[in-house]
Amino acid sequence: MGQYASKPMHGRGGLSKLQPMRCPELTPMNPQAAVVGTGLAGASCARWLADAGWQLQVFDKARGPGGRLATRRLAWTAPDGQARTTRLDHGAPDFGAVDPAFQGALTRAEAQGWCLTWNPDHPGGAAGARAGTARRWLGRSGMPDWCRGLLEGLPARWSCAIDALGRDGRGWWLEAAGQRVAEGLDALVLALPPAQAAPLLAPWRPDWARVAAAVPMQPCWTVMGVSTELAQEAPAGAPVRPDTGPLARVLRQDARPGRERRPGEAHWVLQATSAWSRQHLEDSPEAVLRALQTALAEWLGQPVFWRSAVAHRWRYAVPAQAPAGPSHWWDAGLGLGVCGDFLGGAALPPGVEPVERAWTSARDLALAVQTSAVEVLA
Ligand SMILES: Cc1cc2nc3c(=O)[nH]c(=O)nc-3n(C[C@H](O)[C@H](O)[C@H](O)COP(=O)(O)OP(=O)(O)OC[C@H]3O[C@@H](n4cnc5c(N)ncnc54)[C@H](O)[C@@H]3O)c2cc1C
Numbered sequence: 001m002g003q004y005a006s007k008p009m010h011g012r013g014g015l016s017k018l019q020p021m022r023c024p025e026l027t028p029m030n031p032q033a034a035v036v037g038t039g040l041a042g043a044s045c046a047r048w049l050a051d052a053g054w055q056l057q058v059f060d061k062a063r064g065p066g067g068r069l070a071t072r073r074l075a076w077t078a079p080d081g082q083a084r085t086t087r088l089d090h091g092a093p094d095f096g097a098v099d100p101a102f103q104g105a106l107t108r109a110e111a112q113g114w115c116l117t118w119n120p121d122h123p124g125g126a127a128g129a130r131a132g133t134a135r136r137w138l139g140r141s142g143m144p145d146w147c148r149g150l151l152e153g154l155p156a157r158w159s160c161a162i163d164a165l166g167r168d169g170r171g172w173w174l175e176a177a178g179q180r181v182a183e184g185l186d187a188l189v190l191a192l193p194p195a196q197a198a199p200l201l202a203p204w205r206p207d208w209a210r211v212a213a214a215v216p217m218q219p220c221w222t223v224m225g226v227s228t229e230l231a232q233e234a235p236a237g238a239p240v241r242p243d244t245g246p247l248a249r250v251l252r253q254d255a256r257p258g259r260e261r262r263p264g265e266a267h268w269v270l271q272a273t274s275a276w277s278r279q280h281l282e283d284s285p286e287a288v289l290r291a292l293q294t295a296l297a298e299w300l301g302q303p304v305f306w307r308s309a310v311a312h313r314w315r316y317a318v319p320a321q322a323p324a325g326p327s328h329w330w331d332a333g334l335g336l337g338v339c340g341d342f343l344g345g346a347a348l349p350p351g352v353e354p355v356e357r358a359w360t361s362a363r364d365l366a367l368a369v370q371t372s373a374v375e376v377l378a
Contacts, residue, residue: 030055031373033187034174036162036200039067041339041358042191043147044105046154048366049189052373056154057182059174061161065151066144068092068317069355074224076308087260088224088269089143090312093251094118094136095355099348101363102356106137114149116140118257141258157181165200172335187335187369191362193217193316194342204336208329215342218274219281220248220317223292225309227266232302246276246295265307270296274317285311318354327357328365332372339365 031054035046038060050056060067070091078084097103109115119135139145157176164175165188172185190197194212202209240250253259253267260267270292272280280288289311297304319342327344330337341358348360 031186032171032184033057033189033369034059034172034182034185035189035191036060036174037067037191037196037340038062038065038147038151038156039191039340039358040069040147040355041341041362042067042189043150044359045189045191045337045339045362045366047150048363049187049369050154052366052370054187054369058151058154058156059160059162059176059181060156060158063158064144065147065156066091066139066142067147068314069139069143069147071139071142071144072224072312074226074308074310076226078307084226086226086267087142088253088267089138089251089256089259090222090224090269091143091314091317092355093143093249093269094138094256095353096136096351097356098352099356099360102359105359109146109149112149114140114146116258138256138258162200165204167334185335187337189337189339189365189369191339193340195316197338197340201336201338204334205329205331208338211325212338212342216320217316217342218318218320219277220274220314221272221277221280221288221292222312222314223268223270223289223309224312225268225270225293226307227268227309228305228307229264229266230300230302230304232300242299245299246272246292247299248273250296250299266304268296268309274320277313277317281313281315285313288313319357328361328368330365330368330372332368335372337365337369 033049033054033056035042035056035058038058042058043065046056046058068091071087071089074086074088076084076086097106106115106117110117115137117135117137160176160181162174162176166173170184172188173183174181190200194215195217198209198213201212241248242250247270249271251269253269254261254265272292289309292311293304293306293309325344327347328337328339329343339361341354341361343361344357344364348357
């Protein structure tokens, strides 16, 4: 890592207070860093480093932040000819929080208006949401809201798939489609799913690249759609988990907090089991759509009259098992770090879900990066 011209405001002890790390002593010579990937891991890490005084840029190959905390717009035409757009949470639909640190981060995100909480067992009210153990969290109006909030004010490049990285005398550089998009970076963070991180890491940390390439990830075929309201009673907003068949989770999006409701309509997200998704991984989206629509009607025991629906394949949806090993990777000599949900389940309490792992991994990496910066100055 290069020498830093600005003194971080935190002593080593102070660094444990990562939320938030504030560094008012910004100077033009502040250390430069880039975060590639703006899912929850990348967005959180970027926010912590920016608050600690790093000059931060973020890059994502998608058109906006959130990664697998995803909400998609389904464009369709109503019977009266009106063009409609319905937003559907087709990645992680919601998530739990086990560790008090993560719960605290979510409470702050809720206060900022980025997240909301509910308890599917007590869908009616906030008091119930706070009481039960089944409490879940989701983005306020769409799943990426938290990541978008964290990245507010940071320079971001969207639709920018980083396909090469390297180092010269000035630090790290990044390229996308043959164009240099960043250079002179003191630190570089990759917050990518493991299969996408592996080829970028291979020239620099072949040991990490090998581990990342071997992480088993489960696929998930997802259907998003709008139907007419069901003739008989419909499932509530909590994801329902059918016991048999290809469906792992059935979500009535319009029965969930912060989501659009329209009389006479039902908004659906269907997630296939990982076993079924693996078996049908290379099927066409049309074939998958038909199969999962049929499975829904069979499971409900009534026909579903679809207005519009599409299938989406998540090739890498969730890590197959809670990973062992460290919560993050950081090479202080290279100034290269990696975080994400595929790292570091070992030290976390049981029941921690992938979203929480992604956040914890990012927090631990940000702490390691900042500790290195302090050590360089010491
Ligand atoms: C269908 C589904 C259901 C899920 N259900 C749950 C659940 O119930 N509970 C739970 O906790 N978790 C769930 N998850 C998993 C959860 O969404 C992830 O664990 C979490 O969002 C991962 O965050 P991340 O930041 O590590 O990675 P990601 O969110 O994947 O972020 C990585 C980012 O990197 C970007 N990127 C990739 N390659 C490049 C490149 N070369 N250049 C630039 N950018 C790049 C991507 O566009 C993406 O924005 C689910 C996921 C899916 C898909």
